[in-house]
Amino acid sequence: MEGVSSSAAGGSSSAAAVQGGRGREPGPGRVGATNIGRLRQGKQQHATRPGVGAISVTSWHLRVFAAVVALMGCLLLAASLAMSALHQVQFRNAAISRNFRGLQELKQSIVRREPVEQIMHARLLQMATSALTKNGSESEDFALWEEPYKQARKWKPCAAKHSLADEDPDDETNNGFVLVSANGGLNQQRVAVCNAVVVAALLNATLVVPRFLYSSVWKDTSQFGDIYQEDYFVKYMKNDVRIVKELPARLRSLDLEAIGSQITDMEISKEADPSEFVKSILPILEQNGVVHFLGFGNRLGFDSVPVHLQRLRCRCNFHALKFVPELQRAGSVLVQRLRQVGGMQTEMDKQLFGNNMLDQAFAEKDDGADTGTGTATPNRYLALHMRFEEDMVAYSLCEFGGGEEERRELQAYRETHFPTLALRSRNTTVSPEEQRSLGRCPLTPEEAGLVLSALGYDRRTFIYVAGSQIYGGTPRLRPLTRLYPNLVTKEDTLTADELAPFKNFSSRLAALDFIACASADVFAVTDSGSQLSSLVSGYRIYHGRGRAPTLHPNRKRYAQVLSEEGSIAWGGFQKRVRQMVDEYKRVSPRPRGRSVYRQPRTPGCMCRAGGDGSVHF
Numbered sequence: 001m002e003g004v005s006s007s008a009a010g011g012s013s014s015a016a017a018v019q020g021g022r023g024r025e026p027g028p029g030r031v032g033a034t035n036i037g038r039l040r041q042g043k044q045q046h047a048t049r050p051g052v053g054a055i056s057v058t059s060w061h062l063r064v065f066a067a068v069v070a071l072m073g074c075l076l077l078a079a080s081l082a083m084s085a086l087h088q089v090q091f092r093n094a095a096i097s098r099n100f101r102g103l104q105e106l107k108q109s110i111v112r113r114e115p116v117e118q119i120m121h122a123r124l125l126q127m128a129t130s131a132l133t134k135n136g137s138e139s140e141d142f143a144l145w146e147e148p149y150k151q152a153r154k155w156k157p158c159a160a161k162h163s164l165a166d167e168d169p170d171d172e173t174n175n176g177f178v179l180v181s182a183n184g185g186l187n188q189q190r191v192a193v194c195n196a197v198v199v200a201a202l203l204n205a206t207l208v209v210p211r212f213l214y215s216s217v218w219k220d221t222s223q224f225g226d227i228y229q230e231d232y233f234v235k236y237m238k239n240d241v242r243i244v245k246e247l248p249a250r251l252r253s254l255d256l257e258a259i260g261s262q263i264t265d266m267e268i269s270k271e272a273d274p275s276e277f278v279k280s281i282l283p284i285l286e287q288n289g290v291v292h293f294l295g296f297g298n299r300l301g302f303d304s305v306p307v308h309l310q311r312l313r314c315r316c317n318f319h320a321l322k323f324v325p326e327l328q329r330a331g332s333v334l335v336q337r338l339r340q341v342g343g344m345q346t347e348m349d350k351q352l353f354g355n356n357m358l359d360q361a362f363a364e365k366d367d368g369a370d371t372g373t374g375t376a377t378p379n380r381y382l383a384l385h386m387r388f389e390e391d392m393v394a395y396s397l398c399e400f401g402g403g404e405e406e407r408r409e410l411q412a413y414r415e416t417h418f419p420t421l422a423l424r425s426r427n428t429t430v431s432p433e434e435q436r437s438l439g440r441c442p443l444t445p446e447e448a449g450l451v452l453s454a455l456g457y458d459r460r461t462f463i464y465v466a467g468s469q470i471y472g473g474t475p476r477l478r479p480l481t482r483l484y485p486n487l488v489t490k491e492d493t494l495t496a497d498e499l500a501p502f503k504n505f506s507s508r509l510a511a512l513d514f515i516a517c518a519s520a521d522v523f524a525v526t527d528s529g530s531q532l533s534s535l536v537s538g539y540r541i542y543h544g545r546g547r548a549p550t551l552h553p554n555r556k557r558y559a560q561v562l563s564e565e566g567s568i569a570w571g572g573f574q575k576r577v578r579q580m581v582d583e584y585k586r587v588s589p590r591p592r593g594r595s596v597y598r599q600p601r602t603p604g605c606m607c608r609a610g611g612d613g614s615v616h617f
Helices: 002-022 028-047 052-112 122-141 150-154 186-202 230-237 274-280 282-288 307-320 325-339 347-353 359-365 390-396 403-417 419-427 432-437 445-455 473-483 496-502 506-519 531-543 555-563 570-584
Strands: 155-157 177-182 206-208 262-264 290-295 381-385 462-466 522-525 606-609
Touching (some): 122 445, 122 473, 122 570, 155 531, 177 186, 186 506, 230 307, 282 290, 325 496, 325 506, 347 531, 381 531, 390 403, 403 419, 445 522, 496 506, 522 531
Parallel strands (some): 177 206, 262 290
Antiparallel strands (some): 155 606
């Protein structure tokens, strides 16, 4: 359209210029006539060139039409693209909105779907809850806070070294070097260290400070010096057995497996006699100058060991192994906060903390608390070792009320961590009911709470819970917390900064549990075989001076009591549980076949004082 207007204006200007040249002013009629004449003239001129005039007019109109069509097309295309983008945005917004609503609904569903409590003994739990609510402080009449038998105080520690003088080791030529790579967790490794000391002395060999193997279960890279005071250990034991920190250079490059000096647990009987080591290991040691015990779990017996070697084992366990200062200080803070008082120091404290008992740490944490005068009454607490981690539960081949989902989960764990056991469980019929009746099932938190309530501990009892993650999590633990709300762990008692140095090291965290359990007014265990309960029980007997009771239910008898849940009255349940626990606490020398680590009242470890002041076994 702009081209048409420009042409018309150009034609008018030309006509005016021509007329102006002739000296006449054009009028309206004249301009019109001139234009018509020129148009006629143009047509006549084009007529002399056939077809040209028609094509020119048509091309001009086509160009205009094409421009209009192109413009409309562009507008339509732009509108189409805009509408498409708008629909896409709307679709995405709708999808996002639906997804968001879905997430919100899922979140609300999760919130609404509270984990169901894992309860196996609903009737007894209800009776226990009712009894604890009604009785109040009446339970204090049942004095379980102290050892009930005076005989316990007659047993005295006898394995200590009489002097710590820095004496040179004997120059007597020995038979070579003993290397030990211990597997397991903190407590299993502790037993291996003590047994290694005895074997080295038995073979007249030099012991290299034991190394700890990395375990896919414990996932801890800690070595001996990260947990125990290495120099103190070497110095304390030096008159009994020579100990060095590494092999001589001439032996380090040897392929011990190739020369037959690597000894696995498969090659030594479980709880072997000393004679087996002399017969099968000593020749290898004399020939190669070195032997390497790989694993070394429970490879030395208890009953066939001479008194002087038994004393050596107890000396190592109860005196030579001291936690590193970092653990002693953190353990000191932990215990003082559990007691809610600073400044007191028992014989147990001296053994556990040495000079690293920190009174000030308690004051810094709790302003206004007693900081060392000893005038405040310490809070009494019970330490409970809940051995109900997934590995223990899976290994037991028991069932705990979780149905088919629990069975699949535990079997999958066995396939990964206990393949031999998993194969056996597939090929043979293992009855969970029979396992329970034989006392082979670990107690659940619920069953542990029923024991404590039957013994008379009221709801105010302060309980420190030791151990790793409880299998089943919060739902499994909730029946216990309903009975005893004052439950704490090391994570509750120490700050994140205080735990940070030990956070990724399971053995060091286990050392803090060991300290809290050993220092407790009462120690309660729920299993018969774990190394922590075994070592802590023995430590409390050895250093507790008759004031460190341990509550230990007989799981076989307890299973029988629980099997009568449908008919037993609460009074009858209490009576039978108390009898069961009291029988375990009777003081007697170590029975044959029992661990000296758990029961150190045995020749070489502890002495019994007679009425006339004499000491005998």
